[in-house]
Amino acid sequence: MRxxxxxxxxxxxxxxxxxxxxxxRIKSNYLVxxxxxxxxxxxxxxxxxxxxxxxxxxxxxxxWRIKAVDITQKAKFSFLRGLGYxxxxxxxxxxxxxxxxxxxxxxPKPTGEYKVGSESFYVKTNLxxxxxxxxxxxxxxxxxxxxxxxTEKEELEAERYVDQASREGFATKYGLPASALxxxxxxxxxxxxNAQVADGKFPVILFSHGYGSKAxxxxxxxxxxxxxxxxxxxxxxxYESLGVTFPDGRKKYFDYDYQRKISAHFMEKMGxxxxxxxxxxxxxxxxxxxxxxxxxxxxxxxxxxxxxxxFYITNLLNDWNNEGLLKGKLDLDRIGALGHSVGGxxxxxxxxxxxxxxxxxxxxxxQWGKKIDTVYHVPYLYVSADWxxxxxxxxxxxxxxxxxxxxxxxxxxxxxxxxxMDIPFMVTLNSVAGTGEINPYLGNRIITELTISFFDRxxxxxxxxxxxxxxxxxxxxxxxxxxxxxxx
Numbered sequence: 001m002r003x004x005x006x007x008x009x010x011x012x013x014x015x016x017x018x019x020x021x022x023x024x025r026i027k028s029n030y031l032v033x034x035x036x037x038x039x040x041x042x043x044x045x046x047x048x049x050x051x052x053x054x055x056x057x058x059x060x061x062x063x064w065r066i067k068a069v070d071i072t073q074k075a076k077f078s079f080l081r082g083l084g085y086x087x088x089x090x091x092x093x094x095x096x097x098x099x100x101x102x103x104x105x106x107x108p109k110p111t112g113e114y115k116v117g118s119e120s121f122y123v124k125t126n127l128x129x130x131x132x133x134x135x136x137x138x139x140x141x142x143x144x145x146x147x148x149x150x151t152e153k154e155e156l157e158a159e160r161y162v163d164q165a166s167r168e169g170f171a172t173k174y175g176l177p178a179s180a181l182x183x184x185x186x187x188x189x190x191x192x193x194n195a196q197v198a199d200g201k202f203p204v205i206l207f208s209h210g211y212g213s214k215a216x217x218x219x220x221x222x223x224x225x226x227x228x229x230x231x232x233x234x235x236x237x238x239y240e241s242l243g244v245t246f247p248d249g250r251k252k253y254f255d256y257d258y259q260r261k262i263s264a265h266f267m268e269k270m271g272x273x274x275x276x277x278x279x280x281x282x283x284x285x286x287x288x289x290x291x292x293x294x295x296x297x298x299x300x301x302x303x304x305x306x307x308x309x310x311f312y313i314t315n316l317l318n319d320w321n322n323e324g325l326l327k328g329k330l331d332l333d334r335i336g337a338l339g340h341s342v343g344g345x346x347x348x349x350x351x352x353x354x355x356x357x358x359x360x361x362x363x364x365x366x367q368w369g370k371k372i373d374t375v376y377h378v379p380y381l382y383v384s385a386d387w388x389x390x391x392x393x394x395x396x397x398x399x400x401x402x403x404x405x406x407x408x409x410x411x412x413x414x415x416x417x418x419x420x421m422d423i424p425f426m427v428t429l430n431s432v433a434g435t436g437e438i439n440p441y442l443g444n445r446i447i448t449e450l451t452i453s454f455f456d457r458x459x460x461x462x463x464x465x466x467x468x469x470x471x472x473x474x475x476x477x478x479x480x481x482x483x484x485x486x487x488x
């Protein structure tokens with residue numbers, strides 16, 4: 001919470017219990033003025049947000065009680081008085097809970113040498129749109145490019161945190177009005193619009209988001225990467241992210257009907273796998289069951305579609321490098337892939353199919369499909385959340401065959417699936433956010449340092465820390481390193 005929010009909440013918490021003694025020493029008008037001044041300072045400096053509405057209500061009630069109380073009369077307990085305090089305590093609890101659980105949070109400040117700019121690119125592809133019912137539809141994509149900026153003179157304006165369509169899709173997902181996320185305007189970002197790309201050529205990383213998530217809900221991760229001298233191509237997989245806005249104003253949201261359609265036979269595929277893990281079969285007994293189940297699983301088809309999106313964008317990079325904002329700025333001999341959840345599996349999918357991808361990172365995603373029968377031929381970093389012991393560890397089978405190059409198998413202890421996003425900053429209650437016990441800022445620092453050290457070594461060919469040194473620095477990071485089939 002912010003300073004004047006805390007002062008205001010402390011005021012409405014303490015004053016109801018000490019107003020009589022105070023009014024014997026301070027005139028009621030002065031007390032009201034002090035309380036009003038705190039409220040005005042909060043509104044002017046920090047701004048109104050709906051999470052503070054219960055506190056605003058308590059201010060109104062307090063002002064009324066301060067003006068109405070007769071300090072010449074001794075306070076007497078009555079049923080109505082007790083009922084009033086009971087309801088006040090309920091409102092007071094809500095007043096503290098809402099801004100704590102849904103704060104105006106601070107994003108981690110990027111540590112790289114560059115400031116970070118962003119721009120959105122619209123791409124009308126020649127790919128058939130498989131999700132809509134119109135057979136003539138062609139796939140449309142919006143990608144956000146995060147890039148290094150180096151300027152001391154230019155006045156830069158920070159962009160808003162998360163685009164409007166993503167906010168609206170998020171609100172719909174959780175049954176909220178779209179206006180419920182307007183308070184995110186008060187979150188400071190370190191990403192600037194209309195900024196010139198820094199001098200030099202920079203490696204490119206294609207990033208794929210989680211299924212049904214906000215495509216741009218990875219500010220902490222992607223801003224940090226760009227500040228260290230990477231150009232990030234942030235995919236927004238239309239109809240399977242929470243929202244996207246095209247240049248003509250059209251908005252497309254997550255298609256829940258399509259999700260229900262493609263996942264309808266989930267248990268037919270995954271039921272045998274779940275039972276195989278429950279039955280405590282040996283790894284070798286379980287492996288063919290897993291192998292058969294994952295070949296035609298619906299998330300594998302999603303990853304195939306998304307890999308085609310990323311392949312299409314990769315084909316455009318040469319054109320983008322010849323004109324426009326990114327002219328001469330892309331090092332197309334150094335292209336990597338990165339993703340989270342379904343997007344993490346997609347990064348691996350792309351790395352197997354496109355030899356332009358020189359290194360890939362999977363943040364807690366399962367790579368469905370054919371990977372179980374083959375190996376990577378590029379350096380690969382897999383970061384797992386700290387799943388409970390009864391979780392079906394499908395990746396232990398998928399990654400049985402690893403890579404002819406380096407393969408880093410890591411686990412971030414005390415983390416959960418959502419810790420790789422901005423979610424733990426947005427929602428502080430773990431049970432609501434689906435996050436682990438790890439401090440969100442520490443978790444983000446470990447993830448970003450590990451990812452940067454991996455790409456620095458295997459994409460840029462430079463040694464900064466190196467992934468093994470990152471693992472050595474943090475007790476919450478477990479790591480095994482393989483080269484070919486050998487554990488190093």
